[in-house]
Amino acid sequence: MTETPQTARLHPLYVVVGVLFVALVALALWATARGDDQAAGQGDEREAPADPATSQDATIREDVERDLGAIEGVESATVEVLDEDLLEGLPEHVPAPAASVTVDLESFRTPEDAQATVDAVYGVLTTSGLSGSPTLTVVDTLPGTAATMRLEPTGPGDRSVHDGVAFLDAGATAVHLTADNAAVTGREPAALPGLAEVAGTLARPLNSLSTDGYGAMYTSSVDPVPPPLPAVQLLAEAGSRDETTQAVYEVRSPTGNPVPLLTVYVEGPPTPVADWLRASGQADLLGSAIAFTVYGSETSESGFVSDRELVSTDPAGDEADAAAAAADGIPPCTGPDLRAGVTGFDAAAGSRFLTVTAENVSDAPCALDGRPWLSFLRASGTVPDVLAEPEVPGQSPVRVVVPPGGVATSQLRWGAMSTANDPDQTTSVLVTTVPGAEVTRLRVTDVPGADSGVDILEGARVVVGDWVRAAS
Structure with a gap:
């Protein structure tokens, strides 16, 4: 006798749970579809996520660059502002740094015209809406000469652009004038006296006046003044000698007594250059003693230019x-x-x-x-x-x-x-x-x-x- 298999019967509770689960899933799918339809119908009314806050400087940067570039005598202008990501990371109590503005001048303009151009630049910056006081850097490169000028004027009324162009007109190969350092470079020792004359006419103090490669260099680290012409003429003569490899005229005052020192490096013995310095009359023209040291290939020799020795700084003895x-x-x-x-x-x-x-x-x-x-x-x-x-x-x-x-x-x-x-x-x-x-x-x-x-x-x-x- 063959038995017919019995069909398995589900427990009534399982059936109820299954039905409820299916109903909940269907309800969720219906609600999602309805929400999408409503969003599609109101797409123009929904606000897009807000863009990160943009600083005022970043917003007007291109306008300021355009206004600066339109000034007569300006070849190009660049305005740099703090990156937005960095700006958002600043603490609330820390103000954003001021914009940095670089202006490249058109070349071969007169000192007066170049200064007028930069005065006009400051006029635009004053009314530009840039936050704080933008820092200004003025640059110029003379085509065909490789002469360069880089200045950081301290503000309206600073005449450094006029003076920088005047140095370029006098044959300078590089001019660097900032609040902390004033340096002018000439092509060869013979060019330095002319540049010193320009510094004297302009009453422009210099920290250094040198040749390309520093073969001859006047340097003053304390209370710089326009380089005295007799000192620079002496430096130029020393630097132009055939045996000289380097000549340095230093005004250094670590002890409060600004005694100039001329250091000359030569090939061969030091005596010929030392004797020439002792016979020179430049110290008499300068009106003060100049100590010198000549370093030869194997020995050195010291003395005073013009044989004019220092007097004691103690008048009573x-x-x-x-x-x-x-x-x-x-x-x-x-x-x-x-x-x-x-x-x-x-x-x-x-x-x-x-x-x-x-x-x-x-x-x-x-x-x-x-x-x-x-x-x-x-x-x-x-x-x-x-x-x-x-x-x-x-x-x-x-x-x-x-x-x-x-x-x-x-x-x-x-x-x-x-x-x-x-x-x-x-x-x-x-x-x-x-x-x-x-x-x-x-x-x-x-x-x-x-x-x-x-x-x-x-x-x-x-x-x-x-x-x-x-x-x-």
């Missing part, structure tokens, strides 16, 4: 000064009174500088004169053969009074030496502040910029300045 200090009951500084230090490494136009300090760590003032006694220690632990000599031979040092906590300084200067073959550089200076004091070893490698040592090598000549009071 050293003996009178010492007597006055003794009368005031100020004793000489002793070794235990002073703590030696080293700082201020610097490099400029073929020269190197380092400053030795002496701090009065006692509770009473003491008098200090002369200069420190020095020797040098190389990385290998050996002492190089170095000639250390006074800054001004034959001049009596001025006696200075160092109060408790006060500091006296002595500046060291030497000519740059080649480190191409990884020589044994100086890593420490051995200092004796006053006669009888203990020798203090000072690590030059702790001084910023001299972490690998300094190029005081075998045969170096180091000029050691007198002790002077450090500026407060």
Whole structure:
């Protein structure tokens, strides 16, 4: 007998749950389709997502560029504003940086016309609606000459554009005038006196006046003035000599006494150029002494241009000064009174500088004169053969009074030496502040910029300045 299979029966509860699930799915699909239809019918009424906020400067940037480009004498103009993403990231209390505007002038215009163009540029910027005070950079490149000008006027009324074009007209190959630095470059040493005359006529102070490649360079790092013509003429003559590889006229005042120094590097012996400098009359024309150092292939020689030596800065004489200090009951500084230090490494136009300090760590003032006694220690632990000599031979040092906590300084200067073959550089200076004091070893490698040592090598000549009071 054969049995017929029984059909499986679903539980009534499962049937109810299944029906409800299907109904809910259908309802959801219907609601979605209805919402899409309504959105399609009201598409014009729905607002699009808001664009990121656009700064006013970005909105008007192209208009400002167009207005600036329409000014007579402007070849092109660019306005740069802060990127929108960066603008959104600024904290609320931090104002957005001002726009940066660069104007390229048409070439071969007169100084007066070029200045009038930039005055008109400031007129547009004043009414442009740009936020803050836009910074302005003015550039120009003379076709066919490669002469360039880059200026950063400080604002309306600044005559730097007039002066910059005047330098270009006088043959300058590069003019860079900003609030922090004024530099003019000529093609060869013979061009420098003419540029110095222009600076004098314009009353335009310069930090540097040099040739392309810095073969001849006048530089002033303190209170720059228009370069004195006799000084630049001397520089040009020195730089034009056949044996000269570089000539640098520096006005440097680390001790408050702006004594000019002419440094000349020559091929061969230094004596012919040194003798020529001693016979020159340029120091008489300048009205002050000019110290010089001529570095030859193997030796160097120093002296004064026109043989015009410096006079003592102590009109009463050293003996009178010492007597006055003794009368005031100020004793000489002793070794235990002073703590030696080293700082201020610097490099400029073929020269190197380092400053030795002496701090009065006692509770009473003491008098200090002369200069420190020095020797040098190389990385290998050996002492190089170095000639250390006074800054001004034959001049009596001025006696200075160092109060408790006060500091006296002595500046060291030497000519740059080649480190191409990884020589044994100086890593420490051995200092004796006053006669009888203990020798203090000072690590030059702790001084910023001299972490690998300094190029005081075998045969170096180091000029050691007198002790002077450090500026407060």
